[in-house]
Amino acid sequence: MSSPTGPATQGTFLGMPAVPPRSPYGTGHLRGERSFPRAAHDELGNGQLRRNLGKATHSIRAKRLAVTGELPDWEQLRDTGSAIKTDTMNRLPELLEQLERKVTERGGTVHWARDGVEANEIVTRLVRETGSDEVLKVKSMATQEIGLNEHLATQGIAALETDLAELIVQLADDRPSHILVPAIHRNREEIREIFLRHIPGVDPALDSDPARLAAAARAFLREKFMTTKVAVSGANFGIAETGTLAVVESEGNGRMCLTLPETLITVMGIEKVLPRFQDLEVFLQLLPRSSTGERMNPYTSLWTGVTPGDGPQEFHLVLLDNGRTAALADRIGRAALHCIRCSACLNVCPVYERTGGHAYGSTYPGPIGAVLTPQLAGMHGAKGDPNSSLPYASSLCGACFDACPVKIDIPSLLVELRHQHTEQSGTTAEKLAMKAAAAVMKRPGLFTAAQKAAGLGRVPAGRDGTLSRLPPPLNGWSDSRDTPAPPQQTFRSWFASAEGAAAMRAAAEEGARHTDDAPQEES
Amino acid sequence: MRIALFATCLGDTLFPEAVKSTAVLLARLGHDVVFPPQQTCCGQMHVNTGYQREPVPLVRNFAEQFGDPAIEAVVVPSGSCAGSVRHQHEIVAARYGDAALRAGVAAVRTKTYELSEFLVDVLDLTDVGAYFPHRVTYHPTCHSLRMLRVGEKPLRLLRAVEGIDLVELPEADACCGFGGTFAVKNAETSTAMLRDKMDHITGTGAAVCTAGDSSCLMHIGGGLSRIRSGTRTLHLAQILAATRTTPHVLTEAAR
Numbered sequence: 001m002s003s004p005t006g007p008a009t010q011g012t013f014l015g016m017p018a019v020p021p022r023s024p025y026g027t028g029h030l031r032g033e034r035s036f037p038r039a040a041h042d043e044l045g046n047g048q049l050r051r052n053l054g055k056a057t058h059s060i061r062a063k064r065l066a067v068t069g070e071l072p073d074w075e076q077l078r079d080t081g082s083a084i085k086t087d088t089m090n091r092l093p094e095l096l097e098q099l100e101r102k103v104t105e106r107g108g109t110v111h112w113a114r115d116g117v118e119a120n121e122i123v124t125r126l127v128r129e130t131g132s133d134e135v136l137k138v139k140s141m142a143t144q145e146i147g148l149n150e151h152l153a154t155q156g157i158a159a160l161e162t163d164l165a166e167l168i169v170q171l172a173d174d175r176p177s178h179i180l181v182p183a184i185h186r187n188r189e190e191i192r193e194i195f196l197r198h199i200p201g202v203d204p205a206l207d208s209d210p211a212r213l214a215a216a217a218r219a220f221l222r223e224k225f226m227t228t229k230v231a232v233s234g235a236n237f238g239i240a241e242t243g244t245l246a247v248v249e250s251e252g253n254g255r256m257c258l259t260l261p262e263t264l265i266t267v268m269g270i271e272k273v274l275p276r277f278q279d280l281e282v283f284l285q286l287l288p289r290s291s292t293g294e295r296m297n298p299y300t301s302l303w304t305g306v307t308p309g310d311g312p313q314e315f316h317l318v319l320l321d322n323g324r325t326a327a328l329a330d331r332i333g334r335a336a337l338h339c340i341r342c343s344a345c346l347n348v349c350p351v352y353e354r355t356g357g358h359a360y361g362s363t364y365p366g367p368i369g370a371v372l373t374p375q376l377a378g379m380h381g382a383k384g385d386p387n388s389s390l391p392y393a394s395s396l397c398g399a400c401f402d403a404c405p406v407k408i409d410i411p412s413l414l415v416e417l418r419h420q421h422t423e424q425s426g427t428t429a430e431k432l433a434m435k436a437a438a439a440v441m442k443r444p445g446l447f448t449a450a451q452k453a454a455g456l457g458r459v460p461a462g463r464d465g466t467l468s469r470l471p472p473p474l475n476g477w478s479d480s481r482d483t484p485a486p487p488q489q490t491f492r493s494w495f496a497s498a499e500g501a502a503a504m505r506a507a508a509e510e511g512a513r514h515t516d517d518a519p520q521e522e523s
Numbered sequence: 524m525r526i527a528l529f530a531t532c533l534g535d536t537l538f539p540e541a542v543k544s545t546a547v548l549l550a551r552l553g554h555d556v557v558f559p560p561q562q563t564c565c566g567q568m569h570v571n572t573g574y575q576r577e578p579v580p581l582v583r584n585f586a587e588q589f590g591d592p593a594i595e596a597v598v599v600p601s602g603s604c605a606g607s608v609r610h611q612h613e614i615v616a617a618r619y620g621d622a623a624l625r626a627g628v629a630a631v632r633t634k635t636y637e638l639s640e641f642l643v644d645v646l647d648l649t650d651v652g653a654y655f656p657h658r659v660t661y662h663p664t665c666h667s668l669r670m671l672r673v674g675e676k677p678l679r680l681l682r683a684v685e686g687i688d689l690v691e692l693p694e695a696d697a698c699c700g701f702g703g704t705f706a707v708k709n710a711e712t713s714t715a716m717l718r719d720k721m722d723h724i725t726g727t728g729a730a731v732c733t734a735g736d737s738s739c740l741m742h743i744g745g746g747l748s749r750i751r752s753g754t755r756t757l758h759l760a761q762i763l764a765a766t767r768t769t770p771h772v773l774t775e776a777a778r
Contacts, residue, residue: 040712050715350698354715393709395702395716396571398669415611418573434574441532442580444561451536464777466748476710480717481745482777484537491530491539495546495558503543504550510768511551514652 020325021115022378028116028146028322029175030377032361035389039359049185049356056184057347063293064344064403071289081286081406084279085338088271089328095240095273096319102243106305108315113267115322116146122318123148123232123265124155130263130314132157132229138247138254139163140234141179141341142267142320145363145376148232159232160224162253164217171198177357177365179343180291185356188213221253231257231312235268236340237283238317241276244304245317248287248297258301264312269320271328271337283340286405291342323376332416336371338406345400345410351393360393361386367400371413379421388425391417454486461485525555527594529585529635531604531737532564538737541758545600545638548651548764559588567607570615572704579619582612586627589635596645597635600760602667602735605637610670637667638760639676639735649679654767656686660729661759662720662743664736665698677735677759684762690727694719701742717746725752730773735759751777 023030032039043049068074088095100110113119127135135152137143137159149159149170161170165183169176172194176182183191192208199220206216233254237246245266247254258264274283288297306315328334346352346366357365362373370390379388391414400410422431440446461467465485470478477483494500526549534542549556565585566578585608589597599605609632616628642648661681667673681689700706700716720743724732732747734740737758744756755776765771 037709037711040709044711044715350700350716351709351712354712389708391573392705393712395665395698395700395705395713397665397698397702399665399696399698402669415571415573418571419575420573422573430572431574434569434572434577438566438569438574438577438581441564441566442584444563444584447532447563454536464748466745468749473707477707477745479710480714480749481706481742482748483745484741486537487539489539491535491542492558492560494539494543496560500543503547504556506769507547507550508553510766511553511652514551515553 020321020329021323022326023145023323023376024115024117025378025380028377029144029363030323030373030387032359032386034361035384035386036355036359036361036393037389039361039386040355040393043355043359046185046356048187050354052184052187053353053356056178056181057353060181060293060347064290064347067289067293067295071285077282077285078405078407080282081340082338082408084274084282085406088273088275089334089337092270092273092328095275096270098240099238099243099273099317100319102240103305103315103317104243106243108243108305108317111316111318113318113320113322116320119146119267119318119320119322120148120151123267124152124157126263126265126316127152127157127230127232128155130230134158134160134228134230135265136224136228136231136257136261137161137163137166138231138233138257139166139182139249140232140267141363142234142269143232144176145269146267146320146322148267160228162221162224162257163249164214164251164253167217167221168194171195175358176363178346179341179357179364179366180346181343185358221256225253225256225260229261230263230265231261232265232267233258235266235272236287237280238268238273239275239277239280240273242304244277244302246280247301248284249299249301250292250297252299255299255301258303259311261312263314263316264303265316265318267318267320269322270324271339287340287342290340290344290403290405323378326378327372327375330375333371333375333413333420335408336368336375336413338408339368339372340406342405344403344405348399348403349394350397350399351395355393360390362390367394367410367414368404368408370394371408371410371417374417374421379417379424388421391421448490448492451486451490451492455488458485458488524595525557525593526641527557527559527589527591527597529562529565529589529597529599529604529608530558531599531601533741534600534737537741538758541600541737541760544758544760544764545598548760549598551764551766552646552648552651557594559591559594562588565604565607565612566615567604567611568703570607570611571702575615576619578615579624582615582620582628583624585612586624586631589631590627595634596641597631598638598641599635600638600735600758601737602637602664602671602673603738605635605640606666606670608632608635637671637673637735639667639673639680640671642680642763643676650683651680651763653684653763653765654686654770655684655762655765656688657731657773658688658690658727658729659731659733659762660690660692660724660727661695662692662699662724662732662734662739663695664734664739667735668696673735680759680763681733685767687762690729692727692732693723695723699739699743701739703738706742713742714746717742721746721750721752725754729754730776731762732756733759733762748777753778 566581569578
């Protein structure tokens, strides 16, 4: 797919700062093929998915509330996390240069990737230099975002996911549907079939007992850990002060990948940098409690450059922009870069709970995905870009804001992105309707006349005073909801009428009598 | 106290009974209720759908209509419209307004209250002398709950109603799926949310589902009517306005 915006202009420098590029159109996994409502239509029809999602999101919600509620300083932790992120974004360039310096001092090599295409090329070259044609993968959102595995495959390099859920997704040639629980849409019977079909040498008598399924995956993966020379990981945090990288996980497979291979390549989004080592104190409390609902995740791996004789002897850090600088340039939208990928907002979102992650069409689903994806990859409103439907994939209920460990005001960001979308979209039927509505509502006389006209809605109403079918674009509404026909009298005409005045007088008198009977406190 | 009632465009046009009840209730509590007649709409639908230039005249009209210093409080029988005035008008004014509009918006937002906030926080009342001998369940609307943080206030008011059989709504804090134009743009997802909400409501056996927003009640009530559930919706104000002298007569709900 070619870019609808055309090539970036590379003319003479005229003193105007360039608009930072977004993730190139048609690359990576930051754009679905269909708009959210169309994709949601199919997902909503999947009863198995709905049941799995309902069960999983409800149980994680309860666990999260228990372990966040037990901390007396949880709200201060959230405030601190938010403040550290704000500080980080305010001086991102300096922090990244400091990180580069520190990693280099400790024997690592830092690479800068403007976008996913560059990052994929860098990783491919680094893997080739080792002579290996296979790599182990640690669960990583950033490498999914840029489609690294697919790119490596085209270059003859096989990438093997080692997180159990990611492995299931990969073996089934599927896409993850949840940041934290990528195979949330699969049940154990489906997983058994996937293993039987795709794991070489698996016992044909394998049943769907979770422990035996895990054992089958373990036997397969252990062999790979011992024989593969290169691993590619993401990073949860990168510490500018020390050059330390951090990965948190539950299974220990990440630890194997981070320690056993000879070469480690880490792809990290530039927003994952933290200023000080001490900042981990805050984020290692916020992240596991918000994501898995655990006080502490089972495995936290920290490494700094290369340690002679211990672990990978070659370390590369690929710093990925891919639209992050463009997001940073947005005074309001940049708050989405504070995200630590905990997935708490997914688990509390009533929309995500019904549609699942695939409907968002992006590596980043749910409420945070709906604000992050359009900022990284753009939403070319006039071109029917599926990303332009994402900011509308929310009822603005606000549950995500309350759950976010770094207090990202996602509902306000959604409203802001909706505004950016309407500003980009030129003249649409909706915009004309909104203009017309505002034109009527700003003139009280016209508004009153329109209310009278609305009273004509009583004509097609049924005997029970409701309208059961409305014309497009309201037909989706009327498919499952009756609408009351406008009553004969508006409030304003009642209030101005003799009847209204009498009712208000009677109410005042009743109140006065009541006050005489039983005196009430009142200001 | 001199109270100006903001009826909201939806309340004024489609749900006048909820607004009448608000007016009657405040009058019964001894207050001077006025209705600035040039009021129209707060512009929430515009802002939430992504339009911030278009509602500037609406924001200006609101600030002008309710700016009169003789008005001590503006009471709104809607959590989301009160939220719009308190949180969104300043965004619109900051981006597309002039200094006068910004000042007007700032002055009026601090005296604007959703009904339950006004009764509990400003008037310091929980027992408003209401009588409503029916089984009721309460749905806390999202903007009341998470934008205005009204918390338990509506429930405290309901618990003090004489004769009421107040039953807890399971998963009460889950969104009903309305979300303004969300229910049109993402009608199927909205319907899936509505269905779960209706299951919880009908499971309580309540005769009435109440809330502080006519918009969410229009959504829930529209669904309950379509499935002929036998449960009807009433605005919180309609329950609080009912007394032994002037009781609320329940209409027949669709079955």
